[in-house]
Structures are given as structure tokens and as C-alpha cells.
Amino acid sequence: MEELILEFKKHLIEELNLEDLNPENIDNDAPLFGEGLGLDSIDALEILLILERKYGIKLRNSADAKAIFKSVRTIAEYIRDNRQK
Amino acid sequence: MRIAISGIGIISALGAGASRTIEALSAARSGISSSTAIVSSHLELPAGEIPLTNEQLALKLGIDGKRIISRTALLGAIAASEALDNARCGKDRRIALISGTSIGGMDLTELFEKDSGKGPFSRLRYVRMHDCASSTRFIADHCGITGYTSTISTACSSAMNAIIAGARLIRHNIADTVIAGGTDALSLFTLNGFNSLGILDCNVCRPFDRNRNGLNLGEAAAYLVLQREDVLDSDPYCYLEGWGNANDAYHQTASSPNGDGAYMAMKKALETSGLETGRIDAIIAHGTGTPNNDAAETQAFVNLFGSNIPPFISTKAYTGHTLAASGSLNAVIACLCIKHGFLPASLNFNNPMDEGLPVPQSTFNNKIRIRNMLTNAFGFGGNCSSIILSAQ
Amino acid sequence: MIELNCYIRGSLSSVQASADIKKLIPDAMLRRRISGITREAVSTGLECAARAGLPLDAIITATGWGCLAESEKFLNGFKESDEMSASPSAFMQSTFNSVGSYLAQVLHCHEYNMTYVNRGHSFEDAVLDAAMLIEDNEAANVLLGSYDELTPSQYGIMERMGFWRKYQSGAGAAFMVLSKEKGSNCLARLSGMEFNCENMSEAGVAGRFNCNMDNGELIYINNQMFPVASSIGFVQAADRISSGTGKVVIYNEFPGERPVISILECI
Numbered sequence: 001m002e003e004l005i006l007e008f009k010k011h012l013i014e015e016l017n018l019e020d021l022n023p024e025n026i027d028n029d030a031p032l033f034g035e036g037l038g039l040d041s042i043d044a045l046e047i048l049l050i051l052e053r054k055y056g057i058k059l060r061n062s063a064d065a066k067a068i069f070k071s072v073r074t075i076a077e078y079i080r081d082n083r084q085k
Numbered sequence: 086m087r088i089a090i091s092g093i094g095i096i097s098a099l100g101a102g103a104s105r106t107i108e109a110l111s112a113a114r115s116g117i118s119s120s121t122a123i124v125s126s127h128l129e130l131p132a133g134e135i136p137l138t139n140e141q142l143a144l145k146l147g148i149d150g151k152r153i154i155s156r157t158a159l160l161g162a163i164a165a166s167e168a169l170d171n172a173r174c175g176k177d178r179r180i181a182l183i184s185g186t187s188i189g190g191m192d193l194t195e196l197f198e199k200d201s202g203k204g205p206f207s208r209l210r211y212v213r214m215h216d217c218a219s220s221t222r223f224i225a226d227h228c229g230i231t232g233y234t235s236t237i238s239t240a241c242s243s244a245m246n247a248i249i250a251g252a253r254l255i256r257h258n259i260a261d262t263v264i265a266g267g268t269d270a271l272s273l274f275t276l277n278g279f280n281s282l283g284i285l286d287c288n289v290c291r292p293f294d295r296n297r298n299g300l301n302l303g304e305a306a307a308y309l310v311l312q313r314e315d316v317l318d319s320d321p322y323c324y325l326e327g328w329g330n331a332n333d334a335y336h337q338t339a340s341s342p343n344g345d346g347a348y349m350a351m352k353k354a355l356e357t358s359g360l361e362t363g364r365i366d367a368i369i370a371h372g373t374g375t376p377n378n379d380a381a382e383t384q385a386f387v388n389l390f391g392s393n394i395p396p397f398i399s400t401k402a403y404t405g406h407t408l409a410a411s412g413s414l415n416a417v418i419a420c421l422c423i424k425h426g427f428l429p430a431s432l433n434f435n436n437p438m439d440e441g442l443p444v445p446q447s448t449f450n451n452k453i454r455i456r457n458m459l460t461n462a463f464g465f466g467g468n469c470s471s472i473i474l475s476a477q
Numbered sequence: 478m479i480e481l482n483c484y485i486r487g488s489l490s491s492v493q494a495s496a497d498i499k500k501l502i503p504d505a506m507l508r509r510r511i512s513g514i515t516r517e518a519v520s521t522g523l524e525c526a527a528r529a530g531l532p533l534d535a536i537i538t539a540t541g542w543g544c545l546a547e548s549e550k551f552l553n554g555f556k557e558s559d560e561m562s563a564s565p566s567a568f569m570q571s572t573f574n575s576v577g578s579y580l581a582q583v584l585h586c587h588e589y590n591m592t593y594v595n596r597g598h599s600f601e602d603a604v605l606d607a608a609m610l611i612e613d614n615e616a617a618n619v620l621l622g623s624y625d626e627l628t629p630s631q632y633g634i635m636e637r638m639g640f641w642r643k644y645q646s647g648a649g650a651a652f653m654v655l656s657k658e659k660g661s662n663c664l665a666r667l668s669g670m671e672f673n674c675e676n677m678s679e680a681g682v683a684g685r686f687n688c689n690m691d692n693g694e695l696i697y698i699n700n701q702m703f704p705v706a707s708s709i710g711f712v713q714a715a716d717r718i719s720s721g722t723g724k725v726v727i728y729n730e731f732p733g734e735r736p737v738i739s740i741l742e743c744i
Contacts, residue, residue, distance in 0.1 A: 278568035466578030
């Protein structure tokens with residue numbers, strides 16, 4: 001799990017251009033949007049693309065997305081349970 | 086010095102020309118179809134496509150249909166020449182052209198990319214018109230305009246800003262007649278772009294409805310002939326009395342929740358016109374049908390007009406969001422509303438948004454007398470612009 | 478000739494710019510998406526504004542070709558995925574007004590904001606707009622600038638078109654602050670512009686405007702196939718005037734377009 005979290009964080013930094021951050025700076029349990037990391041709606045769409053391209057997960061139902069996208073840990077758990085590749 | 090609107094030209098999914106546009110608006114008939122036929126995409130999304138191929142558009146202009154010309158340029162030339170004819174402009178006028186576009190010749194560039202399997206043999210004629218100014222140059226050449234020409238690209242407020250820039254050219258006596266407006270063709274680039282942003286509705290859009298779920302793309306070109314009052318060659322439709330350009334300065338794609346940019350653009354337009362809020366009889370809103378835009382825009386209405394918000398409509402469910410052309414498309418429709426005394430129904434409105442937010446006019450009104458009409462166009466990058474058109 | 482009267486109170490090209498973008502945009506979340514030519518243009522604009530030190534009430538940008546690298550990235554992205562997925566960031570950054578928009582966000586400037594995309598004359602269109610805005614008292618200090626990049630694929634296409642046999646290539650960004658008042662930091666006065674001129678030789682322009690060529694009074698641009706050339710010319714002209722030249726005429730003949738002439742004078 002810790003390995004997956006680290007890997008996902010690296011994708012996050014790369015795809016979201018979070019160049020000033022390194023994986024240690026991102027709190028596994030802090031909120032990603034608004035408070036916390038402060039990501040926006042465009043980032044949410046980029047995370048959807050990470051899930052699709054890197055893990056073969058198509059997350060179409062946006063109602064689910066809100067709960068899954070709570071923190072790095074919730075996303076990593078979702079990847080662990082649903083990954084196709 | 087007043088600036089008159091003496092000619093209009095329009096082509097959209099509602100048809101080519103002012104009379105087709107009025108017919109469709111009066112009949113509350115949408116031009117949006119369930120998927121695109123001419124721009125061939127895998128994305129099955131409703132769009133306001135003009136049902137004419139580039140070859141057919143070229144023939145309308147009386148030019149060889151085999152020539153490789155961008156769709157943006159073809160649509161622009163059709164609408165701009167209609168506007169110029171409509172104004173019956175004298176040949177000795179100093180005519181300028183200001184055109185807005187966000188996509189330029191991207192439709193051809195896409196063909197070039199498709200061609201790129203051929204490596205160095207991909208056809209260069211497909212990228213010759215890539216840049217935005219090439220559509221403006223084509224329109225100017227087709228209409229025989231030799232004066233000042235310029236091109237503006239502020240995303241979906243481009244054409245509205247072209248009108249504002251045109252007014253300034255007249256005020257400063259750089260031209261006495263300006264053709265101002267915008268043109269944007271449908272393209273795979275914008276279809277995929279707006280799809281990637283997750284803001285395209287897979288049904289026909291529902292501006293200002295609680296259940297609105299995004300916009301539909303459309304294509305159009307619309308131009309107005311702006312003339313100094315003392316050089317008119319025909320009876321004007323109305324006068325350009327106010328304009329405002331502001332920036333939301335909030336986010337590249339999202340509007341601020343309070344609609345600050347929208348509020349400022351409308352307020353500036355009122356200030357340049359010298360009109361009080363109570364003098365505005367109707368509004369053609371930007372009203373794209375995205376949750377974000379419509380909430381921000383109506384909040385700005387509340388902040389500016391308080392409890393006396395004039396009747397407002399969106400035209401997006403008729404034509405789709407025609408991007409860079411949307412501002413002048415609405416301005417042309419506003420000219421028709423003022424001249425003929427009607428206000429179209431805002432289509433697909435069923436459920437009011439949150440409490441406290443106003444609702445659009447959802448029925449056709451052909452008894453309205455519009456003295457002053459406010460029209461909005463907002464774009465990515467926070468670019469917000471508004472104009473006020475007034476009867477004699 | 479359109480007579481104008483406003484003052485250049487700051488000018489900077491991307492070659493001269495030196496400030497660290499992290500200092501110019503302390504907010505890392507706002508800064509992170511600004512890359513490539515957008516980064517070059519935004520940081521040049523911000524440094525130019527900071528050096529002028531004036532409250533800005535309009536932002537006008539100009540570009541001939543826009544953010545080509547982002548456009549290519551997005552175009553290739555959705556082609557390669559067969560329109561199944563595409564990055565919203567690249568699409569968002571590909572818009573022509575993204576530099577003007579970022580400048581507005583960083584500077585918290587809610588006022589007039591415009592972008593001209595008119596090939597080799599985009600910058601002159603922006604200058605004219607700024608000068609008229611100032612004359613109309615709608616703005617006192619306008620930040621305006623021009624930027625263009627040259628991507629490898631565009632270079633290759635233009636090479637096939639034969640342009641590089643005749644013309645120079647280039648890229649970059651240049652910004653100015655144009656003001657109503659002279660103030661204490663004025664570099665030069667913009668006194669006039671003429672659009673749609675006849676094509677003229679270097680000697681022809683010098684003769685018409687009585688330019689002393691030895692003194693650097695003419696900047697003659699006629700073989701530069703990059704739209705940002707004339708804005709770099711404006712920065713050079715302002716530098717020359719502030720170091721003693723009486724006037725500088727900028728003649729900009731972008732290949733295939735009618736020339737534009739701009740006149741800067743000492744104050």
C-alpha cells in the first residue's frame with residue numbers, strides 16, 4: 001500500500017505540475033481539494049486521466065468521485081481494489 | 086457622437102441570414118442536432134452544426150469549391166458580406182474590419198495532422214491558414230476592405246471585444262465604418278477540448294435550469310456594421326450606447342462564484358451608456374448552460390439589478406455555444422429584437438435554480454418594446470464583456 | 478499618420494528579464510501551470526510591471542501564433558488516444574488569451590483585458606488600443622506585451638514553405654508600460670502610428686522621417702518572420718531614446734503584410 005501511495009504521488013506531481021512538492025510533502029490523509037493541497041476542478045479531471053491511463057480505471061460516475069478523491073489514501077485504496085493494470 | 090448599427094450578417098445552425106434566424110427564434114426551434122455530421126468525430130455529442138460542407142459554403146460565396154479555405158474563414162466571409170450589403174455602405178467609406186476567432190484555421194490543421202503519416206509529403210495547403218489572422222485577411226479580401234484590419238482572440242468574448250474595439254476606432258476617427266464580429270467553426274480541437282473539461286451536456290443544453298449539465302458546441306459567424314451617425318447609408322437597427330470589458334482574475338476556466346468579472350463588465354457598460362439599471366428592458370445573457378457560468382452570471386444580475394432584474398434569455402439552446410462568435414451572434418439577435426419588438430424564449434428551462442436566483446423568460450414575447458438591451462459574452466481567461474444596444 | 482501622445486514608462490524584452498518567477502509569483506499553485514512561452518511571457522510582463530512600479534489599469538497582450546506547443550500537445554494527445562481521452566490542462570493553456578489572463582490573476586487586475594492575434598502587427602494593434610484607451614481616460618497605465626514561440630514542427634513546416642531561405646526566424650517576449658503621465662521614469666513618448674503603409678526601402682523611410690541612420694534613429698524590420706520582432710524593436714527604441722537619441726522610427730514590414738510605422742520621441 002505504501003508503495004502504491006508513493007507511486008500515485010509521483011504521478012500526481014508529474015501530471016499536475018506540482019514541481020515544488022515532493023512525495024514526502026503530500027500528507028496521505030489531507031484533503032486534496034479546497035483546503036489542504038488546494039487542487040481545483042481541472043486537477044480532478046487530470047486525476048481521472050491518471051486513473052484511466054496508468055491503472056486502467058474508468059471512473060465515470062462523478063457522485064462516487066467525490067468520496068474517492070478525498071485524499072491520496074482514499075484514491076490509492078480505490079486503485080488497489082479496482083486496478084485493471 | 087453616437088455609433089449606429091447599420092447592418093447585420095449571421096450564419097449559424099439556425100440558417101444563413103437574418104430572416105431564417107428570426108423564423109427559428111419565433112418558432113422556438115433549436116438548430117442543435119444529436120451529433121455532428123460534417124466534423125466527423127467519435128464523440129457522439131449534440132452540436133449546433135451548420136449543415137453545409139465547405140464546398141457548399143464556398144459556392145455560396147461564388148468561389149471555387151475545390152479551393153482549400155478554412156471553415157472559419159468561409160463562415161466569416163458569408164456573414165461579413167451580408168452585413169456590408171445590409172448596411173448599403175457607400176464605396177467611399179473608410180471601412181475597417183475587426184474579427185474575433187478562437188480556432189482560426191484549426192479545422193485544416195487537423196487535416197494536416199491526419200496527413201502527417203505521409204511525413205514530408207503532408208500537404209502544406211492545410212496549414213497555410215492556421216493562424217487566426219488568416220481568416221480575417223480572407224474576409225477582408227472577399228469584401229474588398231482595404232482599411233485597418235485586426236483580429237482579437239479572448240476566447241468566448243472575442244467577438245464582443247471586436248465590437249468594443251470597433252467602437253473605439255470610430256470614436257478616434259481611424260475609420261467611419263467598422264465591420265465587427267466573430268467567426269468560429271466546429272472542430273475536433275474544440276470538441277475534444279470542451280469534452281476534456283467535462284462541461285459538454287450529452288443532451289441539448291438547459292441554460293439557467295437547476296438540472297443544467299453543461300453546454301453544446303456550435304459554429305457561427307456574425308458581424309455588425311458600426312457607423313458614425315453622420316455617415317449612415319441606411320436606417321440603423323439601433324445604436325451602440327455602452328460597452329464594458331473586465332477580467333474576473335479568478336481562474337483560467339472557472340468563473341468566480343460571485344460573478345465579479347461579469348458584474349464589472351455589465352456595470353462598465355451601464356456607465357459608458359449613462360443609463361441607470363432601471364432603463365434596461367431585456368438581457369441576452371451569456372447563459373452557456375454550465376453549472377458554473379449560469380450560477381455566476383445570475384449572481385452578478387442579482388448584485389447589479391437587485392430585485393428588479395429585466396427579462397433575460399440565453400440563445401445557447403438554439404445555436405449551441407458558438408465560442409468566439411457568440412458575442413456578435415447575440416448582438417445581431419439583439420438588433421433584431423430591438424427592431425422587430427420581440428424577445429425569444431429561453432429554451433429548455435423547467436426548474437428554477439437555487440432560491441434567490443432569478444429565472445429566465447421561457448416564453449416567446451412578441452409584444453415587448455425594447456429601448457435598451459444588454460448583451461453579455463464571457464470567456465476563459467476571465468475575459469468578460471458586455472454591450473448595450475439602444476433603439477433610436 | 479494617427480497622432481498619439483502617451484509615454485513609455487517601462488520596457489523589457491525576455492532577453493533582458495532576469496527576475497526569478499518564484500519571486501514574481503509566490504503562489505506555487507498559481508505558478509505551476511505556467512510553462513514554456515507562457516512562462517517566458519508572464520515573467521517578462523510581471524518584471525516589466527514591477528520595474529515601472531505603477532498601478533496598472535489595463536492589460537493588453539499580442540501574439541501572432543499563440544501557445545503553439547500546448548496546442549500541438551493537445552492536438553496530438555486526442556489524436557493518439559483516438560479521441561478517447563485528452564488532457565484538459567493542455568487545452569486550457571492553448572488559448573490565445575492565457576498570458577493576459579495569468580497576468581490579470583497575478584496582478585489582481587480586474588480592468589480592461591484584451592488580446593490581439595493579428596500576425597506581425599499584433600503588437601502594433603495592442604499599442605494603438607492602449608494609446609486610445611489612455612486618450613479616452615479609461616486607463617492611466619497599461620501593461621502591454623507580445624510573445625511568440627517557435628516549435629520544432631512549426632519550424633519544419635515553415636522550412637518546407639521556403640521561408641527560411643528568405644527570412645530570419647525568432648521567438649521571445651517583450652513588454653512595455655504605456656502611461657498617460659510622464660512621471661519621473663519616462664523612457665520615451667509615443668507620438669504617432671501609421672497602418673497600411675506602402676512598402677518602402679530603408680533609405681525611403683529614413684528620407685521621409687528625416688532619420689539620422691548613424692544615430693540609430695530608424696529600426697527597419699522587413700525580413701523577420703516572427704511576429705514578436707516589432708515589440709522587441711519598441712524595447713530597443715525606448716532604450717535608445719532614454720540614452721540620448723532624439724527619436725526612433727520603427728518600420729515593421731512583416732512578410733506578406735502591409736507595413737506599420739510607429740514613432741517614438743524623447744520627452
